[in-house]
Amino acid sequence: MQSTFSGFGVVDETAVFKVCDQPHPVVIAKILKACLDGHLDAGLADLATLWRQGYAAVDLVQTVFKVSKTLDLPEPRKLDLIKLVGLTHMRIADGAATLLQLSGLLAKIYNSNALAAS
Numbered sequence: 001m002q003s004t005f006s007g008f009g010v011v012d013e014t015a016v017f018k019v020c021d022q023p024h025p026v027v028i029a030k031i032l033k034a035c036l037d038g039h040l041d042a043g044l045a046d047l048a049t050l051w052r053q054g055y056a057a058v059d060l061v062q063t064v065f066k067v068s069k070t071l072d073l074p075e076p077r078k079l080d081l082i083k084l085v086g087l088t089h090m091r092i093a094d095g096a097a098t099l100l101q102l103s104g105l106l107a108k109i110y111n112s113n114a115l116a117a118s
Contacts, residue, residue, distance in 0.1 A: 023055050028067045032109065036073075040110040044103055057097035061089045064105070077116055084108050 027046065034043035050060060065085045071078060088105040 022059055023050050023063050025063060025067050028060075028063045029071075031106065032064065032067060032071065035106050035109045036071075036113045038110070038114070040107065043106050043110070047102055047106060048099065051099045051102070057092045057099075057102055058089075060102055061085060061092055061105070065089065077112075080112055081109060084112065 027050065031043045031046045034040070034046065047060075065082065068078070068081050068085055071081070073081065084105060088101055091101055
């Protein structure tokens with residue numbers, strides 16, 4: 001709290017997440033919802049914005065994991081989503097911490113949702 005106030009002059013939700021170097025879960029939920037609703041380009045644009053803001057790939061994928069557990073999806077679909085996130089997290093931990101890996105994750109989420117809908 002002291003770091004947040006010293007750095008931003010105010011203690012609010014946005015400032016706390018900036019100090020912790022974690023993307024806001026609401027933004028990540030918006031990205032996931034866009035992909036699940038068939039709007040891959042919107043999800044990729046929001047992801048690119050977070051990337052340009054300097055968030056690390058590992059922080060992004062960890063927040064995606066946390067948010068994906070709370071999504072209102074049927075259990076089998078949620079488990080498939082968590083599996084995709086886990087595989088991407090593994091690749092990032094192995095050193096492939098790129099925007100391309102994260103974009104691929106969103107594309108896989110988009111494709112898995114399209115397959116489930118048909």
